[in-house]
Amino acid sequence: MAADGRGGDQAVSARAAEAAPDGALLVVRDLHAGYGGQEVLRGITLCVRPGEVVCVIGPNGAGKSTLLKTIFGFLRATRGAITFDGVSLLGRRPPEILRSGITYVPQGISTLPNLSVDDNLRLAAYVRRDRQVRDDIERLLDAFPALRARRRLRARTLSGGERRILEVARVLLLDPRLVLLDEPTIGLSGAAVEFIYEKIGEFRRRGLAVLLVEQNARTALRHSQRAYVLEQGRVRFEGGGEEILQHPEVRRAYLGGRA
Amino acid sequence: MNLLLTAVVQGLIMGLVYALVSLGLGLIWGVVDVVNFAHAEYMMWAMYATYFAVAGFHLDLLAALPIVVALGFLAGVCTYAVLIRRIMSAPAVTQIFTTFGLLFFLRYSAFAAFGPDFRGITWPPAGGSVLILGVPIGAAQVDAALAALITFGLLHAFLQWTKTGKALQATAQNPAAALALGIEVERMYMLAWGLSIATAAVGGAFLLTFYQVSPTVGDAFLLLMFASVVLGGFGSVLGPLLGGVVIGLVESVAGNLVSPTFKLALVFGALLLVLFLRPGGLLGQERRG
Amino acid sequence: MTAAGAAVAVLLALLPLAVHNAYFINGMILVFIYGTAAEAWNLLGGYAGQLSFGHAVFFGLGAYTSTMLLARAGISPWLGIWAAAGLAAAVSLVVGLPTFRLRRHYFALATLALAELVRVLFLNWNLVGAAVGLYLPVRLMNQSWAMIWNTKTPYYYIALVLFGAACGAGAWVGRVRLGLYLRAIDEDEDAAAALGIPALRYKLLMMGASAALTALAGSVFAQYVLYIDPSTVLDPLRSVLFAIMALFGGRGTVAGPAIGAGFLILLSQYLGGALGGFGRGYDYVVYGLLIMWIAAYERRGLLGLVRRLRPRPTAAPGPEVRPATHGADTRGPRPAPALLLEVAGLAKRFGGLRALDGVDLEVRRGEIVGILGPNGAGKSTLFDCITGYLPASGGRIVLHRAGGPRLLAGRPPHWIAQQGLARTFQLIRVFPGLTVLEHLLIGQEHRGESIAAALRPSPPAVRDRAEGLLRFVGLEAHRNAPAAALSYGQQKLLAFAMALVRHPPLMLLDEPVAGVNLTVVERLKDYILAQNDAGTTFLVIEHNMDALMALADRLYFMANGRVVVEGPPEAIQQSDEALNLYYGR
Incomplete structure (x- = not known):
């Protein structure tokens, strides 16, 4: 993955065109989307492969959250293509997309505040019809002792970190093939952050593809194989590793300045 | 002291009845975020349906009950599918306007169909009175209060112990999150409307045993329903229950100890107080992600 | 009174002479x-x-x-x-x-x-x-x-x-x-x-x-x-009827309630006669149906239905935005003039969360000051506290005007606006049902405006100013279009122009160029610079770094509720501290 930031768009789309065919699970091509009359995504092209953790970083207003929302069907794309395992996701609604094997953990609170941890977990398995849900929940609680201790308590009594852990843990009940995470560590302290990324690492080992959006670029880069740097609705740079933060193109995406 | 005890017991019993007929209003307000000003009219229609089943077809009340409840559920689902669905994203004005239109339509259809006369039924288990804590209460009211408790219990069980019930709660608390979990939020809204009118139907059926029906019976109950829901908070089963009981108590205590003619004035005064001080209600939940 | 109105009035006046029913x-x-x-x-x-x-x-x-x-x-x-x-x-x-x-x-x-x-x-x-x-x-x-x-x-x-x-x-x-x-x-x-x-x-x-x-x-x-x-x-039910008549005919208009009342009452009379007996209530059944239908189908009531047949003028076709007339320029250092806005130790707590943790900043006359920083830094909260939409938990906010310093903390938004502070919002706020011209008319000076004055039409001076601003932002061809018909970029321009009508000394812009295409970004930059030359002071929150760097004389970098770095744009761009705050730990 050449970290050459030369003239943004053409180089990136050329790379994406090569990357797409070879085993990419999620392929996004020239995606445009927005709210009302406002265009936020102005032609995003990227891909994610199974067993990969790909992060999307960039300054505010870049469209990172909007990207995930559009992939999951909360927002309608105005132009472009999204394919998952070769099948188009355009025009599908969130429950359908969930059933195709994509799980989405949105930014902010997505647990049900007045339901217990147990109920939250059961609802996480809402689309499953098999009888092993209960066993899977028990096994999950073994892996997350903090949650087991609070299983009968209402989710809103959990601390911010515990809630985030619950949200990430829920993913495992559905055995998806792609996980979309929107700022999974926002507002969390060091230990909780490491814990979350440990779990994300586990997703990867199971062969899941992970696409995550992060405000905290450094941490995200430390735990992912590849990164896309978004700015003003476009992919400005593609690369990997913490070193890309020193790249002038990436600096420019965050703080402006002469090219 | 005796007067106070009478007032409290009467208030509790009637309060449970108010809670039952208000439950549906709170359910829709909490789950679908729509304020249904026509709720009392559905109860009125349920009362007419019960009347014709019992007086017309000579069914026992308990035999007629499932039919009336089923019809109520159906009415709720249809109302959502045909009308409410179209105004879901409309501003408050339109919602208020629409449900008032529904009120007119339902009330005056009843006028047209049944005329203005009052009608009632007699039901043997509702005759005479029972002693509760030494206070004589009409058996009909006690039966209604029991029906209320059973209905609340069933609904609570449904919401707490079934998958669909939990999904309904999830929709009320955070519809976007619910959608992301694969819950079909539209179907939940339909279910909420169905349940809402079905519970109003139970209330209406039992109410008929001690309160006569006419097309304008909604007048007497609409504000009491709102008072119960606003006071107790919507979004939970417990809210309208608590609110209804409190309203029943306020009305009874005011009526027995202060002044029977002005008791309603005191109830509405209480409603206004709550609106100014704590519109979320005593048990009001934080809504919506 | 329109000709139609006059005709109706005469007709009604003569009616009893002709009809004796x-x-x-x-x-x-x-x-x-x-x-x-x-x-x-x-x-x-x-x-x-x-x-x-x-x-x-x-x-x-x-x-x-x-x-x-x-x-x-x-x-x-x-x-x-x-x-x-x-x-x-x-x-x-x-x-x-x-x-x-x-x-x-x-x-x-x-x-x-x-x-x-x-x-x-x-x-x-x-x-x-x-x-x-x-x-x-x-x-x-x-x-x-x-x-x-x-x-x-x-x-x-x-x-x-x-x-x-x-x-x-x-x-x-x-x-x-x-x-x-x-x-x-x-x-x-x-x-x-x-x-x-x-x-x-x-x-x-x-x-x-x-x-x-x-x-x-x-x-x-x-x-x-x-x-x-x-x-x-x-x-x-009478109360409800009054409301329903107005809503049914079309609220917010003169003809609407009149039509609503006429329609519903005469309908009632006719149905009462035709269907036999007022007491049967058929008229209200029809009311109910009509009301529900109107509510679901045409929220503007009967008048709205009539208007659909006779469409009003909407946004005129043509190039959306005129080419820029103001060239790009370099921002040189300026002498330190008088202090206009002073914020000292501003704090805002939401329960345990410290959204603002002691913010100090100042804005001098004639400057363009920028604020940047990661999400959750407290930038919009800062604006909301300054402009009165959120009560501060502590600190001072002082606006220095000709008549003396004004303490802004604890005052309501409209009062603060009347002291000479204008703002735009991050999520654009225009009035969808009002026309472009009407937006500018309501932007006029309200300080000292008596009720008697409000009961008169806007004076010519205000209209001239409105027209001038419309030309300035290139929206004069759309003056009669409702704001809802404009594109997002045009709405941004409208919000900007609307805030300028009353010559505010200080303007707070919250992400003025977010979400618009490059042409509109350039235009807004030019307008801000032109206004600044004309004497308006700006305090701008932005994430678009190119725009911010080109506009601002000075920048404040905020994170975690406080100002972490401040200085001219070049200094901020070289600042590793700022960059690391964006990059995270």
Whole structure:
């Protein structure tokens, strides 16, 4: 993955065109989307492969959250293509997309505040019809002792970190093939952050593809194989590793300045 | 002291009845975020349906009950599918306007169909009175209060112990999150409307045993329903229950100890107080992600 | 008054001379009385957006007051109706004050509850006849001073004049500044406050006027039917009817309530006759259906349906944005002039969360100061505290004006706006139903604007300024288009222009170029620079780094609720500290 930031768009789309065919699970091509009359995504092209953790970083207003929302069907794309395992996701609604094997953990609170941890977990398995849900929940609680201790308590009594852990843990009940995470560590302290990324690492080992959006670029880069740097609705740079933060193109995406 | 005890017991019993007929209003307000000003009219229609089943077809009340409840559920689902669905994203004005239109339509259809006369039924288990804590209460009211408790219990069980019930709660608390979990939020809204009118139907059926029906019976109950829901908070089963009981108590205590003619004035005064001080209600939940 | 209106007026005036059908004349009298009440309701509910479902209170107060004065004290209703109107207005102000801050559903509920409360009181109050009601003294039949006749014609003309006055009041409000202000308040009260419009004052004014007119309708009604009791004049369904007539015909217009009243009453009369017996209620069944249909299909009521056939002028075609006339320039250092805005130790806590943790910043006259930083840094919270939308938990905010320093903390948004502070919002706030030109008219100076002034049209100076600004931002071709018809970029330009109308010394812009295409970004940059040259000081939050660096003289970098780095753009760009704050740990 050449970290050459030369003239943004053409180089990136050329790379994406090569990357797409070879085993990419999620392929996004020239995606445009927005709210009302406002265009936020102005032609995003990227891909994610199974067993990969790909992060999307960039300054505010870049469209990172909007990207995930559009992939999951909360927002309608105005132009472009999204394919998952070769099948188009355009025009599908969130429950359908969930059933195709994509799980989405949105930014902010997505647990049900007045339901217990147990109920939250059961609802996480809402689309499953098999009888092993209960066993899977028990096994999950073994892996997350903090949650087991609070299983009968209402989710809103959990601390911010515990809630985030619950949200990430829920993913495992559905055995998806792609996980979309929107700022999974926002507002969390060091230990909780490491814990979350440990779990994300586990997703990867199971062969899941992970696409995550992060405000905290450094941490995200430390735990992912590849990164896309978004700015003003476009992919400005593609690369990997913490070193890309020193790249002038990436600096420019965050703080402006002469090219 | 005796007067106070009478007032409290009467208030509790009637309060449970108010809670039952208000439950549906709170359910829709909490789950679908729509304020249904026509709720009392559905109860009125349920009362007419019960009347014709019992007086017309000579069914026992308990035999007629499932039919009336089923019809109520159906009415709720249809109302959502045909009308409410179209105004879901409309501003408050339109919602208020629409449900008032529904009120007119339902009330005056009843006028047209049944005329203005009052009608009632007699039901043997509702005759005479029972002693509760030494206070004589009409058996009909006690039966209604029991029906209320059973209905609340069933609904609570449904919401707490079934998958669909939990999904309904999830929709009320955070519809976007619910959608992301694969819950079909539209179907939940339909279910909420169905349940809402079905519970109003139970209330209406039992109410008929001690309160006569006419097309304008909604007048007497609409504000009491709102008072119960606003006071107790919507979004939970417990809210309208608590609110209804409190309203029943306020009305009874005011009526027995202060002044029977002005008791309603005191109830509405209480409603206004709550609106100014704590519109979320005593048990009001934080809504919506 | 339009030609059509004048023609209708003449027609109605001549009607009794031509038509002698008592049933029809009776219907028309009711149309005028209900129409007056509907127009009156519309002043509050249509223009000011406060949906009252308890207006029967004022109707009843009117009926009872004038009747009591006549029956018990022998005072002529020609005087009595004014006493009734005054009483109703006074009661409405007392009621309005605490209830106006309730949100829509709760306000509707509160008015319903109040109406019922009054009805129950009157039902049991012997002085006014309790449930038995009051009869007007029929022994005074055909004595004009008592306003009692045994023919319909005098009533017809009295009701017609009253109705005309009500329509006139509605039309007047619609034509003058007040009408615009009210519609803005109805659409977005917060955005109106940011322009300096004192919403409470105008809402109370409409409340009083609405109550007074409704009371007059009630008094005339009493004089006509000669008997009143709580179930006829204090009936809650009557309140709902007034509202429904206005909503059905089209609220916020003059013709709407009139049409609504006419349509619904005549429909009732016809259906009553055709379907046999008023008591069967078929007319209301049809009402109900029509109301639901209109609500779901055309929210602007019958008038809205008519308008669909006759489309209004929308945004004119042509290039969306004109080419830039202002060249890019370099921002050189400037001498330190007078202090304009001073923020010291500003803190804002939400429970345990410290959104602002001691922010110090200053803005000097003629500067463009920028604020940047990661999400959650507190930038918008800072703006909301400065402009009065959020109460600060601590610290000082001082605006230095010619007359002396003004402390802004704890003051309401419209007051702060009137001190010379303008703002735009991160999520764009324009008034979708108002035209482009109307936006600029409501942006005029409100400081020191009396109610009398609001009851006049905007002065020529304001119109000239509005036109000038429209040309400045290139929107003059769209002056009559509703804001909802504009593109996002055009709306951003409109919000910008609207805030400029009153020559504010200081403008706070929250992400002014977010979400728009490059052309509009360039245009907005040029406009900001041009305005700055003309003397306006700017404080700008932005994430678009290119734009911010090109515009700002100085920057404040915020993170975690405080200012972490400050300095000129070049310094910030080289700052590793700033970059690391963006990059995270």
